Amino acid sequence: MYETERLVLRAFDLDTDLDIIIRWGNDAEYMTLQSSGPQMPATRESSKEFLTAHITKSKLPFFMVCEKPAVWPVQLNPEEEYFKAHVKACGPPIGTIGLQDSPFDFKNRVAGLGIGLADRKHRAKGYGTELMNWMLEYGFMELGLHRIELRVYSFNEKAIKLYRKIGFKEEGRLRKTYFRGGQWYDIILMAVLEEEWFDIRKGLKGQDEQAEPGATAILPDAKPILS
Numbered sequence: 001m002y003e004t005e006r007l008v009l010r011a012f013d014l015d016t017d018l019d020i021i022i023r024w025g026n027d028a029e030y031m032t033l034q035s036s037g038p039q040m041p042a043t044r045e046s047s048k049e050f051l052t053a054h055i056t057k058s059k060l061p062f063f064m065v066c067e068k069p070a071v072w073p074v075q076l077n078p079e080e081e082y083f084k085a086h087v088k089a090c091g092p093p094i095g096t097i098g099l100q101d102s103p104f105d106f107k108n109r110v111a112g113l114g115i116g117l118a119d120r121k122h123r124a125k126g127y128g129t130e131l132m133n134w135m136l137e138y139g140f141m142e143l144g145l146h147r148i149e150l151r152v153y154s155f156n157e158k159a160i161k162l163y164r165k166i167g168f169k170e171e172g173r174l175r176k177t178y179f180r181g182g183q184w185y186d187i188i189l190m191a192v193l194e195e196e197w198f199d200i201r202k203g204l205k206g207q208d209e210q211a212e213p214g215a216t217a218i219l220p221d222a223k224p225i226l227s
């Protein structure tokens, strides 16, 4: 279990989290931002199949994100099973963040990144920024990655703005690769390299030529991330 200033990142568990993932998978607006695949109802079976293939079998970390409870850290009941006690302590998940093996390239130290605050009322409060900075710090400083990349749809301006703000650079566009609602959209490839992240951390650069003016990385504080 990890924490940022306002959030807790806990392990994903298929049994515990299946219901909420199915609920999010049936949110058409959310899925439009998350997947270029066909809009289909998420069934228990299809969700289980997807999660087993892409999350539980993945070698890379995937987290359920919760808001930090008012009293934190919570004293766990030693009588209770450890993971269940943690789940209870964290409260309901509001989204997910994870590194993905599409692509995951051990030799070249490349991983993908995915984020989603499925619960709308928790968007635009700075949580995305907090999570992305934590994940980059974890990916580069803990896992030793060299490059973290993501794909974002051209109509998802909020997400693009966030990624630029924290140091991702646009590297290319898959033109008209996403068909939705009778229209074609581009898929944008963005990435950040470890040396760029290190510069941002050191406060040497804080922003790149594509970033918003005045943008800086909001860095996790100095305490070890694996406390």
Ligand SMILES: CC(C)(COP(=O)(O)OP(=O)(O)OC[C@H]1O[C@@H](n2cnc3c(N)ncnc32)[C@H](O)[C@@H]1OP(=O)(O)O)[C@@H](O)C(=O)NCCC(=O)NCCS
Binding pocket: 030, 033, 034, 095, 115, 116, 117, 118, 122, 123, 124, 125, 126, 127, 128, 129, 130, 151, 152, 153, 156, 157, 158, 159, 161, 162, 165
């Ligand atoms: C995209 C997402 C992760 C951003 O997280 P967030 O917590 O909402 O974003 P933040 O509050 O940290 O804001 C980060 C930046 O995004 C932009 N942004 C966020 N909300 C915005 C809004 N309502 N209008 C315009 N820009 C917005 C701004 O640039 C903001 O920076 P600023 O606060 O310095 O202006 C989140 O909104 C989300 O999960 N959306 C739905 C799923 C999704 O799009 N996932 C990404 C798929 S690639």
